[in-house]
Amino acid sequence: MTDESVKKPQSTSDKLPGVVSVFTLGLGAIAVYTWREGMRKKTMIGFLVLSLLVIFGAWFLTAFLQTGGAQVDTELDTKLVKDICVTAISIFGVLITIFISASVVPGEVENRIIYTVLSKPVRRFQYLMGKFLGVQLIIIINLALMGGLFFVNLYIQEGILPTLLLWTIFLTYFEFLIVSAFTFAIGCAASSAVLPVIGGLFIYITGNLTEYLGDVARRAGQTEAFLDVAIGWLATGLYNVLPNLQNFSLRNQLLYLQPNDPPADAMIPQMVVYGLLYAAAGYVIGYIIFRRKEL
Amino acid sequence: MTQETLNEEPAAETQPLGEARTPDPDGRIPVIETYGLTKTYETKTEDVHALRDLNLTVYQGEIFGYLGPNGSGKTTTIKLLLGLIFPTDGSMAIMDSESIGSIHVRRNIGYLPEGAYYPDFLKGEEVLRFYGKLYGLRGRALERRIDEVLEMVGMTGARRRLVGGYSKGMRQRIGLAQAMISDPQILILDEPTTGLDPIARKEIRDVLVKLRDEGKTLLISSHELLEVEMICDRVGILHNGMLQTIGALDDLLVQRDITLEVEVPSESAVHELSRFGIISEDMVDGKALLRVPANVSLYEAIEQCQHNNVSLLSVRPRRETLEELFVRVVGAAEENKEINQV
Ligand SMILES: Nc1ncnc2c1ncn2[C@@H]1O[C@H](COP(=O)(O)OP(=O)(O)OP(=O)(O)O)[C@@H](O)[C@H]1O
Ligand SMILES: [Mg+2]
Numbered sequence: 001m002t003d004e005s006v007k008k009p010q011s012t013s014d015k016l017p018g019v020v021s022v023f024t025l026g027l028g029a030i031a032v033y034t035w036r037e038g039m040r041k042k043t044m045i046g047f048l049v050l051s052l053l054v055i056f057g058a059w060f061l062t063a064f065l066q067t068g069g070a071q072v073d074t075e076l077d078t079k080l081v082k083d084i085c086v087t088a089i090s091i092f093g094v095l096i097t098i099f100i101s102a103s104v105v106p107g108e109v110e111n112r113i114i115y116t117v118l119s120k121p122v123r124r125f126q127y128l129m130g131k132f133l134g135v136q137l138i139i140i141i142n143l144a145l146m147g148g149l150f151f152v153n154l155y156i157q158e159g160i161l162p163t164l165l166l167w168t169i170f171l172t173y174f175e176f177l178i179v180s181a182f183t184f185a186i187g188c189a190a191s192s193a194v195l196p197v198i199g200g201l202f203i204y205i206t207g208n209l210t211e212y213l214g215d216v217a218r219r220a221g222q223t224e225a226f227l228d229v230a231i232g233w234l235a236t237g238l239y240n241v242l243p244n245l246q247n248f249s250l251r252n253q254l255l256y257l258q259p260n261d262p263p264a265d266a267m268i269p270q271m272v273v274y275g276l277l278y279a280a281a282g283y284v285i286g287y288i289i290f291r292r293k294e295l
Numbered sequence: 296m297t298q299e300t301l302n303e304e305p306a307a308e309t310q311p312l313g314e315a316r317t318p319d320p321d322g323r324i325p326v327i328e329t330y331g332l333t334k335t336y337e338t339k340t341e342d343v344h345a346l347r348d349l350n351l352t353v354y355q356g357e358i359f360g361y362l363g364p365n366g367s368g369k370t371t372t373i374k375l376l377l378g379l380i381f382p383t384d385g386s387m388a389i390m391d392s393e394s395i396g397s398i399h400v401r402r403n404i405g406y407l408p409e410g411a412y413y414p415d416f417l418k419g420e421e422v423l424r425f426y427g428k429l430y431g432l433r434g435r436a437l438e439r440r441i442d443e444v445l446e447m448v449g450m451t452g453a454r455r456r457l458v459g460g461y462s463k464g465m466r467q468r469i470g471l472a473q474a475m476i477s478d479p480q481i482l483i484l485d486e487p488t489t490g491l492d493p494i495a496r497k498e499i500r501d502v503l504v505k506l507r508d509e510g511k512t513l514l515i516s517s518h519e520l521l522e523v524e525m526i527c528d529r530v531g532i533l534h535n536g537m538l539q540t541i542g543a544l545d546d547l548l549v550q551r552d553i554t555l556e557v558e559v560p561s562e563s564a565v566h567e568l569s570r571f572g573i574i575s576e577d578m579v580d581g582k583a584l585l586r587v588p589a590n591v592s593l594y595e596a597i598e599q600c601q602h603n604n605v606s607l608l609s610v611r612p613r614r615e616t617l618e619e620l621f622v623r624v625v626g627a628a629e630e631n632k633e634i635n636q637v
Contacts, residue, residue, distance in 0.1 A: 022431035029428035033414065040416055115408040116473060119377045120429035121398035294380045 026122050027130045034104055034134025043099050044138070051092035051146050058084040059153045078157060079255055085150045086251050090172065093146065094204050097139050097176045101183035102196035104131045105290070109191065114295055128287055132184060139176050143169055154259060162259035167268070168250040174275030175248035179204050181282025188286040188293070206238060207245035214239045243278045247271060326481060326512045327353040327376065331385035334371050334536075345371040347536045348385070353514050353529075358507050360523040361516040363533030364625055369516040370409050372533075373485050376514075377406055389481070402430065405474035409485040409516075411466070415459030419450055419469050422458055423476055430477040444472040447502050449495065463490040471499065475506075482506065482513045488522060500526050524617040532621060534628040540620075548620055551589035554613040555596065557605045559583050564603040571599050586613060 058081045108114040147169035154162040183200030190196050213235050220232030318324050332349040335342050346368045353359040374380045378396035392400050413422050427437045445451045448468040467490045488496050517523050531541040565575045574586040587596045
């Protein structure tokens, strides 16, 4: 068998794969490598461990309260636990999302690995796509770990499969996807991770406050004073441009509905499309910046 | 013609070499060309003119030594050729293709960056597997190629160790291996032998010469003039972003001085000779190597030797070393620059 391979080392399937498969081969290699590298970043591991501790700790807490004999309202207990866990997942999840999305491209420019990668037959589009997919892999794995622990926790407590939690986690991913795409885009322009981290936090925070921005936009501009008008414009601009991340939150439903209720009046397919569109916009901005970037 | 046939066999590994390329009058085929290439970095404080009007040609099947003092623009040229940065003015062609960034061109290029760094959480062989995939290699062909290049750079023993634990020279070797992973037609190496031990240098030189003999084209930037002199066919010397001289080593290194091998009775005799401009280069056990510069006549030198009881053992023409050429060319360029500034 070795004989054969020595005689015909250039069998076409082996050596000259089609254009599409060369593209996906490179893309896959970059994505997997990004994922492997990201999963060993200390900040990421730190946030993940913290969030798992919090989720685990909340469980422990209720177990303690229940056996403590104090006649506390168990209804209230589970609500508290759910609240803590959902908050932990959002906060730590978004921190992981922002830190990883912010550092993949600037980090590689800094350590100059990017020279060896982009000098290969790799398109810049393909490189960015690989990096972005690798980041998504990291975010999804983290969400799955945190959500998984929470899921088990709830199931043991309530004895019913908390399917509503799955929907919550599912929508949370699309919220993270938007934050990730824009942070990533800022990272394409920056030379270190500092600016994109700040930008990512800004998008996450303001994206969760768009309702208020709308309020400000409606109320401002009544006095015709310059500052008032300017704030009105700014608020209107941000309100129209920024994604409304609140829409992705099923937190209240999770707190007040039954764990296996279907999500009420949340337009899941619409939210998915909304998330994908915003993420695509962020990615395209990143690509436009990166396309002619001097390395 | 012969060079073109040389090409056919290994080309299957990558892509066949471009379109029909026209040999120049000497029958040489240009592989890398730049026309009026200019690069100005715009920094916050000033504009850095890293390259000015560079016209460079590297031919197929040669090792081209790209020389110049620190900051003269070597790395800048190389990055431009790879599409990592973009020219301020001028253009380039690689294998007759002017679209430098196109992946068809880059499929034929292997590149070793200056002071490169590799993913340190991967093992040596995993790094090569990663880069091989970027060329579209896979499966058994890729594994075989990884074995080959590891052998070429002498890293077979350390292939399963993490790159993070590699020494400087080992990192450089793995860098060379990744540059060669696709068996490219063109190798662009930015200071390939820095950090290597003497044995490794020799081995790498042998590898580079072997690749040249296979018909590959190599562009090597380096400060190791002795090595360049040993393996390069042509060199170009850059200074302050301008090409000062370019050509075949045999044409550039003038053979005007003469070396005399002599037996000297005493040190004072050598001292006496130096008054006539004859330079002592080396002296051991009463034997000396004397250099007779072009401006001293050989007859007079021999006469003076006899006069001082110095007996002649041999007389031979002496070729200028690359180092001397470098110092001469860069020195002249420095002077010109100063004159222009005054
Ligand atoms: N990104 C950059 N921004 C601003 N100036 C730069 C940049 N890169 C290089 N330069 C400047 O361009 C000039 C040429 O640099 P280059 O790295 O090409 O030199 P080199 O010949 O490779 O030097 P060395 O032998 O030290 O490697 C230098 O003056 C350098 O300071
Ligand atoms: Mg350099």
